[in-house]
Amino acid sequence: MGLRIAVVGGGWAGCAAAVQLVRGGAQVTLYEAARTLGGRARRIEAAGRTLDNGQHIMLGAYDDTLRLMRRVGVEPRRAVLSVPLQMCYPPGGMRFVAPRLPAPLHLAVALLRARGLTGADKVAMARFSTTARWMGWRLDHDCTVAELLERYDQTPTLIRLMWRPLCLAALNTPPETASANVFLAVLRDSLGARRAASDMLLPRHDLSALFPDAAARWLAAHGATVHAGAKVDRIARNAGTWLVTAQGSAVGGALEQAFDQVVLATSAAAAATLLAGLDAALAARLDAFKPEPITTCYLQYGLAERLPQPFFALEDVPEEGRWGQFVFDRGQLEPGQAGLFAVIVSASGAAAALPQAELASAVAAQLAQAFGRPGLASPAWTKVVTEKRATYACMAGLDRPANVTGMPGLLLAGDYTAGEYPATLEMAVRSGIAAARAALPSCPRP
Template sequence: MAAAVALADAGLRVTVLEAGKVLGGRARKVSLDGRELDNGQHLVIGGYRDLLAMMRRVGVDPDIAYLRTPLDLAVRPDFHLRCPDWPAPWHLAAALATVRGLALRERWALTRAVLAARWSGWRLKTDCAVSAWLQMQRQSVPLIERFWRPLTVAALNTPLELASTQVLFNVLRDSLGGSRDASDLLFPRVDFSALFPDAAAAHVVRHGGEIRLGSTVKQLTRRGDGWRINDDTTAFDGVVCALPPHRLGMALHRTLADELGVDVAALEAWDYQPIVTLYLEYHRASLPQPMVGLSGGLVQWVFDHAHTHDVPNRIAVVLSARGAHSELEREALERAVVLELDRAFGWGQPDWCRLIAEKRATFACAPGLTRPANATVAATLWLAGDFTAGDYPATLEGAVQSGQKAARGIIAALQTQDSRTT
């Protein structure tokens, strides 16, 4: 949708083919038992400049759509790191100096590790797993479990033992290492389709474009200077292929993929990581802030929708990446999560509970992973998605940046064709 908006703004007539019935992909609204929710609980940081700018571009005000708070990481039983509303870099210095729940030597170890990353320009000579880098930085087990593990899993959706330190540095560079507001946490107040995709679709239509829901692209073929989709006789001048990496082979059959220089087999062989979200409603349940973490169990982050959606007693629990919870059947997992929440907060049994699992929520953000470029051999066919080459892991910001890059490539290619024609 980011690509579609950019293309429409350039004066091109855009047709969006979406296989699903709802726009948004892996960040979309779902209807459950009469409730409008998201397919997973999401979080945005203030450093996601391109996403926020694109929202404004299509008429969505981020100041209304999100609840914005300074970085505030409370991980029970006793860890708490909070950035005050001070100018950078003093907000980070104050947060590190006042962090609670760590021994003095652990506080110094955390400060030393963050400063070492900052002084290196947030660059590693050789990428490695986050767990290996933490070992080199002499981070203690309690410090890792209370800070580094929940932070890394939330940012990269990849276990510490597999996650790329360089990509984690990229995220920290643009959040903790950026301006004061770059580290802010932005909690959505509305469903994710309303946050951007729906408004983007309306923007495209206003500019003469078309949105086709329930339209699965099963075959893409090149005919002369144009492209044809499935059996449609319409010839398109350019294509942005925004399928997820494991589905590219569905539209780009092997012969075409080879011609385009896209290694479909390699993408299909990637490791993917899940995200599980449980929505629960209680007779009485609340948190002192929108998000609280738990350490030492299955539950990672707990969200209170009273702060964001004005829905008291509704709780969302996020279990990111593959872990011990992945081995449990649905009912057993729900029971285990309810038990952990009761032990931590005393909420008892919920009145309602539903689990949503995205089995391929993101690619595993491993060190040295070779990600495909947006451009293909064909100047008028570009890839878009959070999996393409870029600084970020699989995030909304990475998806928007990729879509904009693909749009710029298509625009340049069509302008070149026009100049040759004239």
């Protein structure tokens, strides 16, 4: 019989860890407090509609995520819409689209063809990209993204229309505090990657269906136990095993079980709570991670309402009531959501503090102005969703913990663990895979 291993947390990291552990021969029990798997990237229901708690863009470079999706029966070619790397604003604004040419030719052609940038902007971007490639997309000493851009003489237009939106979208942290090295890692796999790796992948299904639901079915079919609706409120060491105590309807009210190992795949804050009585120093370290929210404003229009392409960047000017940074036409991704737009506000603390109706009205007015379509100011229905702990603040010099805790048989998995990526789906999956391999060296590659 294989090792008994509990995976606490059914987000993308936990699902990845569980799948890999089962493939390595372990007896796995997966606990998730919510009834829906996916963690901070999951399906939600609102007014009879199936939505996500946030809109995500994946990259073609997300190799581990794409491999595990295939492993559990999800075919990425059908599950996501692949579009070339781009940063496009509404008609009349900047337009940067990488053609489907071999790298780095695709980037050079995109820059030459870009609209809304001056010759000085293009030279500055080319010089920065060339220098970043030459230095291996990494600094010897981390600094903020703002300092990085100043050091390499990026123009105000480039910062406003390209680098700041990319930083907010990828790191969910303002450039003034965001880690330059993490930002460079993202640029390496977008601007600096092979052409297919730089493609942007837009989910055609809700986020739970994209991987976690299929992972749960795969786990059940391979002998694992999945408890969705079971909150683990205590883990304790006992005579060489780990006792895991869970509460919830999925476990008949309360259940305590013994395991050989535990993979703690919750958020940093939830992990800190569970670790408080086991390792106070590690718990304090995790508790120090500063959460950053992301707000998604859903706006429902008539079924015939469409944008010229699946998504656009938006210029956000909060002091003028323009909060939106990107807008997605969900109807172009899922036919059943025709007329539904999703507007994203990253690092959304100030926006989330507004009354929801006020924020939705401001975002609708922003769309009407940006696209020159007055009707967009009057959606038939709106829903504002704020994930208060969507990510951690990915600050320069942030000390992220390893998967191995130092306590025998207890491992961490999550997008906050040590790695070169920010809090993304790929970082969560990579961390889950790494935790599984640390727990069970016999785990195969994804």
